[in-house]
Amino acid sequence: MSGANPAAAILAVRGIGKVYGSVIALTDISTSVSAGEVLCVLGDNGAGKSTLLKVLAGVHPHSTGELLLDGEAVRFDGPRQALDAGIATVHQDLAIVPLMPVWRNFFLGAELSAGRGPFSRLKVAEMRAHTSEQLARMGIDLRDVDQPIGTLSGGERQSVAIARAIYFGARVVILDEPTSALGVKQAGVVLRYVAQARDRGLAVVFVTHNPHHAYPVGDRFLVLNRGASLGEFDKAGISIAELTRLMAGGAELDTLAREIERG
Numbered sequence: 001m002s003g004a005n006p007a008a009a010i011l012a013v014r015g016i017g018k019v020y021g022s023v024i025a026l027t028d029i030s031t032s033v034s035a036g037e038v039l040c041v042l043g044d045n046g047a048g049k050s051t052l053l054k055v056l057a058g059v060h061p062h063s064t065g066e067l068l069l070d071g072e073a074v075r076f077d078g079p080r081q082a083l084d085a086g087i088a089t090v091h092q093d094l095a096i097v098p099l100m101p102v103w104r105n106f107f108l109g110a111e112l113s114a115g116r117g118p119f120s121r122l123k124v125a126e127m128r129a130h131t132s133e134q135l136a137r138m139g140i141d142l143r144d145v146d147q148p149i150g151t152l153s154g155g156e157r158q159s160v161a162i163a164r165a166i167y168f169g170a171r172v173v174i175l176d177e178p179t180s181a182l183g184v185k186q187a188g189v190v191l192r193y194v195a196q197a198r199d200r201g202l203a204v205v206f207v208t209h210n211p212h213h214a215y216p217v218g219d220r221f222l223v224l225n226r227g228a229s230l231g232e233f234d235k236a237g238i239s240i241a242e243l244t245r246l247m248a249g250g251a252e253l254d255t256l257a258r259e260i261e262r263g
């Protein structure tokens with residue numbers, strides 16, 4: 001079913017489970033992602049996608065099973081520790097300051113400066129140049145890195161966030177529904193940069209409920225349903241029609257269609 005090679009994986013989970021009080025959010029999930037690969041995590045509302053993402057990103061500790069980084073079992077104390085280990089998450093609602101220039105947002109919280117204390121000054125020219133260079137490397141063609149980031153399209157903003165994660169040393173990028181609020185064309189923009197990240201050797205975890213966005217860019221597809229795995233598939237092992245049907249709970253939809261058919 002799946003051609004995953006856990007031995008080569010940067011990040012993996014083995015039999016992971018997560019409970020919130022009495023709510024079982026995940027049971028017995030195993031998967032992995034390697035450099036230069038896109039793992040798509042698919043599922044309907046409440047399937048457990050966000051919970052898996054939070055375990056991978058160090059936001060919530062897992063309740064059972066193992067989280068493996070470069071083959072070693074780890075337990076992150078928080079998202080900072082995961083980030084230091086090279087696991088970056090790009091959230092759907094990006095933490096940006098819309099009125100600030102693109103370059104300022106690119107370096108937000110990690111500004112380059114010279115000197116100390118009251119005499120320190122921001123290295124503005126360098127930050128501008130680095131931003132332009134990094135965006136160009138991702139094939140992101142912005143007219144001007146001085147324009148407020150709020151003037152970019154949603155797809156471009158997500159793409160800048162991906163480029164930023166790579167620049168600051170991510171080996172694994174977790175994308176949390178990056179295309180769900182976007183139209184077809186803008187989603188295409190983001191998918192192109194997901195492929196760029198993969199081609200630059202990153203391990204990408206792409207969380208989505210849209211199989212049409214996942215399929216073109218994914219190498220493997222983990223389908224979740226009510227906290228359990230419905231299976232993990234190589235692209236060669238599943239068609240987009242099958243993936244869509246599996247996600248939507250094919251049999252349930254067929255029954256519904258029969259029920260609401262006109263007599």
Ligand SMILES: Nc1ncnc2c1ncn2[C@@H]1O[C@H](COP(=O)(O)OP(=O)(O)OP(=O)(O)O)[C@@H](O)[C@H]1O
Pocket residue numbers: 020023024025043044045046047048049050051052209
């Ligand atoms: N902090 C929490 N406390 C209690 N239950 C939670 C918590 N977070 C998630 N859950 C429950 O865990 C289950 C899985 O939720 P999760 O958010 O991971 O699903 P999801 O696939 O990301 O769904 P969606 O696409 O709607 O965001 C749900 O039943 C949800 O109600």
